[in-house]
Amino acid sequence: MTDPLLDVDDVHQSYGEETVLEGISFEMERQDVKVLVGPSGSGKSTMLRCINRLTDIDDGDISLDGDSIYDLDVNDLRRQVGMVFQDFNLFAHLTALENVTLGLKRVLDYGEREAVEKAAWQLEAVGLREQADSYPAELSGGQKQRVGIARALAMDPKLMLFDEPTSALDPELIGEVLEVMRELADEGMTMLVVTHEMGFAKQAATDVLFLDDGKLVEQGPPEQLFENPEHDRTAAFLSRLTKLHGGQ
């Protein structure tokens, strides 16, 4: 039996005195799209940041394709795992195109021409062909986030992490980003998404994971969690969330 793409095994993480993650375990196979939900402070973002070692775990292990992430070179790990941030974090001094080519040239050693070609293709795939030469300050929120997605995808990652990708966007702009994410899921990308957008979870997710207070309370296909959850807490949280963020 082959290894799962991502194996999170009994992970614990603390910030000073506070326990942020307590005994989290789950797996992801290739092409899985899993959505992490939970109240704020439940540790969802921290879980993502542990996977690409932006934050260090205190106990337990995380493996990518059978290798513990602490056995791999950290930059090599991050090449294989793409991340999209809530605040976009686009490189402010570079155009959209250059945001994408930076990683290609400096990490993957692409030549100038191949990098530009690939970046242009990637930007077109997210619908931003005309914005290639614009600076982040000149783009709308939705456009910025799509550049962020293109930047991560250009590295051909095995796994994509999304940390509340639409939370900083105006409502009208959320749709264009969710659409890109849905297409990505359809094309077979393995994705771990932290979000409140329940519509996306219902449509695209293979599994929904409910985190509360640092613990993984429940995990299962969206229909199961939304209609027939095991725990009351899950039901309470999800119904509140659906009321706020709809089911489109």
Place this chain on the structure above:
Amino acid sequence: MDPTQLLLQTGVGDWEFVWRQRQFFVDGTWLAVKLTFFSMLLGFVVGLPAGVVEAYGGRYSKGVVRPLGVVVRGTPILVIISLTYFAFGVSPAFVAATLALGVRSAAYQSQIFRGAIESVESGQMEAARAVGLSKLDAIRHVVLPQALRRSVPGFQNEFTIVLKDTSIAYAIGVAELLKRSYDLFSIQTTAALEVFLAASLIYFVLTFTVNRGIEQLHDRVAIPGGNQ
């Protein structure tokens, strides 16, 4: 003179000399403090209206104040002091130095106040006018109180600069701290290091304590909610 000789020279004898002359140092320090105080006062009295003019003035008033500021800020303090004392004949030297340092400080303080005024949102002025206040009253009662609080860091910086610039009053013979150090050095040249280090230490203690003091003041008068 080789390095070992230098070390031998820095003997106790020269520090003793400094200690014996401490009154001389104290007098010089006091003069530097007075110079700083009066120059900054002059700088404030002239600089605040200049800053207001640069922020709110019309074409003609700005057309006078701005170039004047550029010229004063572009001239070394040494030249300003020399002009005041030698060319315009202002006397005695203490007054000439105060005038020169004050004019320079006014040119810089006007920039501090202009910047602080501009950082107060225009919405404040609009709201004040909407209530019915005249432009002058709006400036006085709404904008300036906020601007002055925001000026504190710039003011802190300016104080340090003026205090250090008092050492340049040496050029016209004012018996402030650095000149006195130099005089002592001419009496006992072996004590050069000790004498200048002692003076530097005094300057440092002065700037350090006043900076911390101003920081305390800033915390006290800060507007709740932040000064951004």
Place this chain on the structure above:
Amino acid sequence: MSRNTQRLVRDGVLAAFWLWFAARLLNDWFGGVLVPQGQPFFDPEPVAAAATAVREAATGLGVVGTPVGWVASALDSASFAMTYLPDLAAGAWLTVVLTTLGILFGLVLAVPLAAARVYGRVTHWVALAFIELIRGTPLLAQLFVLYFALPLAGWIGAVPFVGSGVVPPQAVWVAVLGFTINSAAYQAEYIRGSIEGVDTGQLTAARAVGLSQLDGIRYVVLPQALRIAIPSWTNELVYLVKYSSLASFITVTELFYAVEEAAYSNYRFLDLFLLAAVVYVLLVVSATTTMEWVRRRVAIPGVGGSAGGRGPA
């Protein structure tokens, strides 16, 4: 005068100044190419003669002649300035040298200082102490320590070629050292401030893409930090131009020294110190205009900072 006309006048005056300056220096260095060494390019005699003539006319007119008298004074000052400009040019050149070397060497020293201040453990305290001490004491006192209290001048003077031919005498080198140390302390703080002015998310994103810490700093943080630092750096440049005048206290024959010397021989303090002020203002405005051009050339929408520096520009 509209904004654009103002700019044109300013640029024209600056261009004229630097043309004259370059011509004067090259002429005198190569032993008198256009006119004999030390002789003014344009003869001040006719201007002086005109001044006397106008003044006589003024006295003839009585009270009405007062404004005419001012014209006479202006012409007189002009002819005087023309006579003394060649002497001042050599001093102004040293001012330029002191400023340029001071700020460039200061930058070289400032980068490791800033790095220690931000990233060091023991070195953090050493760097902090150095920066606070230098910034908290007068530049003039620092120059005195270097020149009178330490045997540096003697050591440098013993080096062959110092003081002969093109090589400046030891006092100049001591002054350069003093300005370097002083400027390094200030520049280190500006560098630190501008690095901290770059949002931390930028480096996080760079690491997340797979760049190493060093590459992240080099390709993402620094390009932004340097743009943020431009206003502070400009202030530092202006500061050095003006405070290079303090080198005159330790026998360096820069612009102020040259002016002082001339003033003590002919007592025309007002004319000479005003002339000095004019030259300094021209140098300062040249610096700020150049840096403004640089700022506009490298500007990127969304990247930039508020002003810093020893004080407002």
